[in-house]
Structure formats: structure tokens, C-alpha cells
Amino acid sequence: MATLEEITDGMRDRVGEDCGLDATLKFDFGDDGVIFLDAEKIPNEISNEDKEADCTITITKENFESLAKGELDPTTAFMMGKLKIAGNMGIAMKLQSVFS
Numbered sequence: 001m002a003t004l005e006e007i008t009d010g011m012r013d014r015v016g017e018d019c020g021l022d023a024t025l026k027f028d029f030g031d032d033g034v035i036f037l038d039a040e041k042i043p044n045e046i047s048n049e050d051k052e053a054d055c056t057i058t059i060t061k062e063n064f065e066s067l068a069k070g071e072l073d074p075t076t077a078f079m080m081g082k083l084k085i086a087g088n089m090g091i092a093m094k095l096q097s098v099f100s
Helices: 004-015 063-068 076-077 088-094
Strands: 024-028 034-038 045-047 053-059 083-085
Touching: 004 034, 004 045, 004 063, 053 063, 053 088, 063 076, 076 083, 083 088
Parallel strands: 024 053
Antiparallel strands: 024 034, 034 045, 053 083
């Protein structure tokens, strides 16, 4: 399993300068930490700071990795409770473009 730093670096590569979300998003891995994406700024900023976000996705690191690799469908993960969304769900729906 990847470290939080490796996952954070991978997100930086996927997001690039401007992912087009125009919002803040947090992936909450529980005790394993967080990834915070500030896509209101250009270039987008990614950190491991635990800040308030427009949308928070709570998921395990293991399930996040499966999602990023395309091995876990986001809708299925949500329906099975492997992924929880708090805040603006529309932002979470836009993530499909980041992960494709």
C-alpha cells in the first residue's frame, strides 16, 4: 500500500495546474491522514493540511488506491458505504474527470 506522501504526489500529477473543479476538496483517510485540494486557486494546490473543504470524501487509503487505479467504481463504493461524501456532492461528481 502506498504512503500518504506517495498518494499526495500522485494526486498532484493527476490534478496538474487546473483540474477545473473551482472548489476545495478533502480526502479524509481517518488515522492515515488527509489530502486537501484547493482548486479555487490556479495553479491548484495539494497538501496534507486538515482544512475545511466544500466537499469531504471519507475513504480508506486502500479503497482510494483501488478507485484511482480504476479497480473500484465510485458509485459502487458509495452504495456499499466504502466512500462517504459530506458537503457539496456536485463537486464529488466532477471528480470523475480527475480519475479518468
